[in-house]
Amino acid sequence: MQAVHGTVDPAEIAKFEAMASEWWDPNGKFKPLHMLNPCRLDYITRQVAEEFARDLNGSEPFAGLRILDIGCGGGLLSEPMARLGAEVVGVDAAERNIPVARAHAEQSDLQIDYRHTTAEAMAADGEQFDGILNMEVVEHVADPLDFLTVCGQLLKPGGIHICSTINRNPKSFAMAIVGAEYVMRWLPKGTHEWQKFITPDELFDLLSKAGMTPVDRKGFVFNPLSWQWSISERDLSVNYVTASLKPA
Template sequence: MQSQRTINKSEIEKFQAMAEEWWDPLGKFKPLHMLNPTRLNYIVDQVCVEFDRDNRKKDPFSGLRILDIGCGGGLLTEPMYRLGAEVVGVDAADRNIQVAKIHAEKSGFIMDYRVGTTSSLVEDRERFDVILNMEVIEHVSEPTLYARECFELLRPGGLMICSTINRNLKSFLMLIIGAEYILRWLPKGTHEWNKFIKPEELEMMFEQSNLINIDKKGFVFNPISWDWSISNSDLSVNYVVACKRNT
């Protein structure tokens, strides 16, 4: 069987415990609900550019096979489905998948949700046009191996979008001290600062996996307007990298 070394059991247990709250915008996943429109805007823009799609048309992602890895309750998986994609949502936590399936059924969506990992998908020889790798890589045990498995899951010409968290004093103060201990937006222990990844480290990881980095942006939270925006220059905390597989 394909190696499962990327799985971090303690991380899975954390998200299993919170699974029922995925679709509660005021619950433990409130920060993701707040960030989700900004993430979605970036994803749609990148996919439309790379695959020459017009998001003003009906089902602009029709014909694209998209993987949402570490999909949780489906906060990004469902929008991809509504845009017309053939989307597969995969998560190592079975309770997350149960919640995602129930929510999709209530919405009248027939969706492909699976309990699994990048390793199991590679073993099954799955291939995708787009991989959404959003706020996942900082939770895996071996990110370099994980990146290589993502490369193997992309079709030639495929696009991967990966968002994660920078590792510096600012991210420690904002996401560990601020979000977990002061504001209590997240349960204590949700993040481990030493697993955060600097942008240059992530880009090097992708290059070593034969992926070509094509774009990077920051996701910046404004505490005054209480919303998120995309920044060309501020990658100090949350950021996203888009990369491609050419061959």
């Protein structure tokens, strides 16, 4: 088994290890991700389809594409990408997540290569991917620039990197920490650390320094009246997502 190292923060990994068994419970500790997932998938699939000129109305539009899902957890993104025909590798530094993901993929009759390892270890092995999903991970690593640089190394020239995280401002503190952890109790207290949040401009700068070219950013906005998430062109005040390309 590949040892974990590099930009992994052991304290952050321990938080998610403790919740591993609840990944596929839509009303459990990962309820926020289950609610957000359709919105995330809409953004991801549109960006990948546009970059590789794929028709999302086809049966397996991502056939022939190799996709890496970093911090895959229980496979909430890996599984739909596999259903779209991609060859998916899901990696997580939290060891307990991998058996959960493997078991659910088997129940779903999906072939997904799940591994307990890190982006650094995969880059050292010379792995290459057409696309990388880096969703809600960068705010949990020890060194965001080092981590994103490794992500860039894992991309093939012309590949796409999709990264979502949480903005750093008073509103994000109120909603992502006070609201989600203390009021709604969607997440265990201490899941997020506000000082680790990254502003969109900071993330674009980090992505550029990591050797990628940022090409898009959108907000994920929660409507408490409809109880649904949507993609916003302008509101990046709390949750947001970016797309970057590796120069060909």
